[in-house]
Amino acid sequence: MAKHEHKLEIFRGYLKFKSNVQKIWGVLIFLSIVTAIEVALGILKPPVLMNYFLGLKLINWIFIILTIVKAYYITWDFMHVRDEKPFLKNTIILPLLILIPFLLFILLWEGSYIFDVMLDGLKEWDFDIY
Amino acid sequence: MQASSLSKTKNTSWGGGGMQPLDAAYGKLMMWFFIVSDALTFSGFLVAYGFSRFKNIDSWPIADEVFHHFPFLHGVDAPMYYVALMTFILIFSSVTMVLAVDAGHNNDKNKVAFYMLLTIIGGAVFVGSQAWEWKNFIKGEYGAVEIQNGEILQFYDIKKDKRIPIDDFALLQSQERITHDDNVGIWYQSEANLPEITLSEVMEGFKTNSAITVRIEKLDEKGQKIILSREDAEDKLSSATRVVKGANLIRNEYGNPLFADFFFFITGFHGFHVFSGVVINIIIFINVLLGTYERRGHYDMVEKVGLYWHFVDLVWVFVFTFFYLV
Numbered sequence: 001m002a003k004h005e006h007k008l009e010i011f012r013g014y015l016k017f018k019s020n021v022q023k024i025w026g027v028l029i030f031l032s033i034v035t036a037i038e039v040a041l042g043i044l045k046p047p048v049l050m051n052y053f054l055g056l057k058l059i060n061w062i063f064i065i066l067t068i069v070k071a072y073y074i075t076w077d078f079m080h081v082r083d084e085k086p087f088l089k090n091t092i093i094l095p096l097l098i099l100i101p102f103l104l105f106i107l108l109w110e111g112s113y114i115f116d117v118m119l120d121g122l123k124e125w126d127f128d129i130y
Numbered sequence: 131m132q133a134s135s136l137s138k139t140k141n142t143s144w145g146g147g148g149m150q151p152l153d154a155a156y157g158k159l160m161m162w163f164f165i166v167s168d169a170l171t172f173s174g175f176l177v178a179y180g181f182s183r184f185k186n187i188d189s190w191p192i193a194d195e196v197f198h199h200f201p202f203l204h205g206v207d208a209p210m211y212y213v214a215l216m217t218f219i220l221i222f223s224s225v226t227m228v229l230a231v232d233a234g235h236n237n238d239k240n241k242v243a244f245y246m247l248l249t250i251i252g253g254a255v256f257v258g259s260q261a262w263e264w265k266n267f268i269k270g271e272y273g274a275v276e277i278q279n280g281e282i283l284q285f286y287d288i289k290k291d292k293r294i295p296i297d298d299f300a301l302l303q304s305q306e307r308i309t310h311d312d313n314v315g316i317w318y319q320s321e322a323n324l325p326e327i328t329l330s331e332v333m334e335g336f337k338t339n340s341a342i343t344v345r346i347e348k349l350d351e352k353g354q355k356i357i358l359s360r361e362d363a364e365d366k367l368s369s370a371t372r373v374v375k376g377a378n379l380i381r382n383e384y385g386n387p388l389f390a391d392f393f394f395f396i397t398g399f400h401g402f403h404v405f406s407g408v409v410i411n412i413i414i415f416i417n418v419l420l421g422t423y424e425r426r427g428h429y430d431m432v433e434k435v436g437l438y439w440h441f442v443d444l445v446w447v448f449v450f451t452f453f454y455l456v
Contacts (some may be wrong), residue, residue, distance in 0.1 A: 088152040111184030
C-alpha cells in the first residue's frame with residue numbers, strides 16, 4: 001500500500017522526523033516526559049499551585065491541560081488522525097468537542113449547586129438525629 | 131476453504147468502484163464511529179464521577195491515601211508511583227501497537243507479529259496490575275468505624291502523629307459468635323463473613339488508649355482530613371454502628387461509598403475494555419502468524435484493532451488524571 005503517507009512534523013513543524021517509526025518514538029518520549037511532570041507535581045504538590053483559580057486548584061488545571069495535551073498526541077499521532085482528511089478529522093473531533101464540555105458544564109454546575117444547598121439551604125441533613 | 135474469504139476484500143464493503151468516502155476504508159470508519167460513541171460513554175461516566183465529587187467536595191476521600199502501594203514494598207508510602215508505572219506500560223503498549231501498524235503498511239509479517247506480541251504482553255501486565263490495585267483497595271489497610279449517619283471515622287494516634295490501624299489498638303475479646311453458614315440451621319440462609327475485629331473490641335481499645343482520636347471525612351481548608359479532639363471523638367463514636375475494613379460497593383473505609391462505586395465501575399469498565407482488547411489482539415496475532423493478512427494483501431485489521439487499543443490507552447490517560455491526580 002503505497003498511499004500511506006505520514007506527516008512527520010510535530011509541534012507545528014518545530015520538530016521534524018525522518019520516518020514514521022522515528023516519529024512514534026519521539027511522541028513516546030514526549031508523552032513520557034509529560035507523565036513524569038504530572039507525577040512529580042502530584043507528589044511534590046508545590047504550595048504555590050494550591051491556590052484556587054476559577055473554582056479549581058491551579059495544580060488541577062495543570063493536570064487537566066497536560067491530560068488534554070497527551071490526548072491530542074495519542075489521537076493525532078498514534079491514531080493517525082493527523083494523516084486523515086480534514087472532513088474525517090472534524091467528524092471525529094467536533095461531536096466530542098461540543099458534547100463533552102457541555103455535559104461537563106451542566107453536571108459540575110449542578111453538583112456544586114447541590115453542595116451549596118446541602119451546606120446552607122437546609123437546616124439539617126443528618127436525619128438520623130431525629 | 132472458500133477462496134472469496136481470502137481474496138482481496140479491500141474496499142469491497144463500500145462498493146462504488148474503489149472510491150472511498152473520506153479516503154478511509156469501511157471497517158476503519160466504522161471503528162471510528164464506535165470509538166466516538168464509546169468516548170461519549172466514558173465521558174458520561176467520568177462526568178458523573180465529577181458530579182458526585184463536586185456534590186461532596188468538602189469530604190471526598192484523598193486518592194493519595196487510598197492508592198499508595200507498590201509491589202514488594204510493604205508499608206512503604208509510595209503514592210501514585212505504581213499507577214504512573216501502569217500508565218507508562220499502557221502508553222508503551224500503544225507505541226508497540228503503532229509500530230505493528232507501521233510494519234503492516236510495509237507488509238512485514240514478522241515485525242507485525244513481534245510488535246503485536248509485545249502489545250499483548252503490555253496489555254496483560256496492565257490488566258494484572260489493575261487487579262492488584264483492586265485487591266489492595268478491597269482488602270483495605272487501616273480499617274475504620276461507621277457511625278449511625280453513615281459517616282466513616284478513621285483512627286489517629288496523636289502521639290505518633292499518624293494514622294493507626296484498628297488491629298493495633300483493639301482489645302481482643304473472646305467471642306462466642308460464629309459465622310452462620312448455610313449448612314447449619316436453615317439451609318438457604320447464610321451471612322457475610324464476620325469482621326475479624328468487632329466493634330466492641332475497637333471501642334474498648336479506644337477507651338483504654340487515650341492517645342487515640344478520630345479523623346472525620348470532612349476536609350479542612352488545606353485539603354486534609356480534620357482530626358477531632360479526644361472529647362469530640364468520644365462523642366462521635368457513641369453512635370458507632372459497625373467496623374468497616376476495606377472497600378465494597380456499599381461502604382468503604384476511606385470515606386464516601388460513591389468513591390468506591392465509581393472507582394470499581396469506571397476502572398472496571400476500562401479494565402474490561404483492556405481485557406477485550408487483549409483478546410482481540412490475540413486473535414489478530416494468530417491471524418498474522420497464519421498469514422491471513424499476508425494473503426489478503428493488506429494489514430487493515432491490525433490498523434483497526436490498533437485504533438481500538440489507542441482509544442483504550444486514551445481513556446486511561448483521563449481515568450488516571452481524574453481518579454489519581456486531581
